[in-house]
Amino acid sequence: MPDVTTEASHPLYVPLRRLRAEPAPAPPAPAPPLPVLRLAPGRLRNAILGGAGAVALLWGVQARPSARLDAFFASGAHLTGLLAGYGVLVLLLLMARVPAVEHGVGADRLARWHALGGRYVLGLIGAHALLALCGYAVHTRTDLVTATGGLLGYGAIAAATAGTALFVAVGVTSARAVRSRVRHEIWRAVHLGGLLAAALGFVHQLAGPDIAGSLLVRWLWSMAHGTVAVLLLWYRLVVPVRAALRHELRVVEVRDEGPGVVSVLVRGRGVARLCAEPGQFFRWRFLRRGLWATALPFSLSAPVRDDTLRITVKALGDHTRRIRRLRPGVRVLASGPFGALTAHRRTRRKVLLLAGGVGITPLRALFETLPGGPGDVTLLYRASDAAGLVLREELEAIARERQAALHFLLGRSDDSFDPLAPRALRHLVPDLAAHDVYLCGPPAMARAATANLIRAGVPASRIHSEDFDHA
Known part of the structure; x- marks a missing residue:
């Protein structure tokens, strides 16, 4: 049996388990993942900012300086409208699930x-609408109410108004205080309405002077929208459907792992072609009543072997x-891998894996597969207690095989002793x-834990x- 060490300096500190090497059968080695293309976060951020700069340059080239108040309002409306349209494209691209972007x-x-971008886009749309309304009111020498009625008489502006209402609905249901009270299916349906809002906004933009005034600009703007639309359709619809037909995933076993915790084993054909890496997750749709309508994000809790994927929930x-x-036998649609x-x-060379609760699932797969010698991992x-340790026996077996250090830090979060305090982390x-x-x-x-790690000397x-709550 492995040794058990205790921290006698504090009575609330639950014993830590540190495991030594003991003979144990090694699990079959998982196949090494195929290399995948990854876009670094900094490059994507710079590309987004560069695109915003190009849109502002487009506005600047077409702007005509004027001291008239209506021209001032119109100029501001054109700039905010262009940036809002570009922002909508960026928001759609971020959620298109392009593998190079997701993996990087x-x-x-x-x-x-x-x-965050959604907040900026809503602000730009609001500014665009207000500036355009003020400019039209000044130009026609009418009040804002009359000007509003006049503007809604234009078809492109009526379309933009409907799109704005849809965008506002998306923003309201995404607010933290509202989303926690709205069923996921309703939230998702409202978000799908954002696609219609983007299409209505595109119709409005093509009618505006900044886009319609130049054949080249109109072509480039249309190509940008068409490219994002193709990426959305391909990765959000075509790829998942193709994967479902190709791999024919089905549940083969549901295994109890502890109080309220189960592992689900899913098997299919040619699963290795999914190129899933330890630490990644899929969005799972189980085709049975009560589950088929929602795609649930769960990490792989073991490397892929024998055309089998495993999640622990x-x-x-x-x-x-x-x-x-x-x-067993329930059909499964799995979109991914992501993350x-x-x-x-x-x-x-040295790696620390720090897990809390069911967050052990992606780290359990990494614990087994990260390269390293004794003491490197x-x-x-x-x-909170021993009953909350998920996959404990597997972790102990991996630690024995790898001669890796494994510590179970048990205790309630409101205990006076914090095992994740900087000093405790440096001790371990x-x-x-x-x-x-x-x-x-x-x-x-x-x-x-992040704050404590930084205080303990680990660079951010x-x-x-x-954070899979945001994934």
């Missing part, structure tokens, strides 16, 4: 950029509770600052995490 930037970062809501009742919490982020697993991992850190857990735990650039 990470699904959670893309979701955060999408949410904790019952936290209606959908996850229904997963416990799945039976950038993979071995390619590694920059140091350490796993810290935070849970003396050369902590020389490690890459992979982090996955509940959002509050992940934020606190070497703390790799993905």
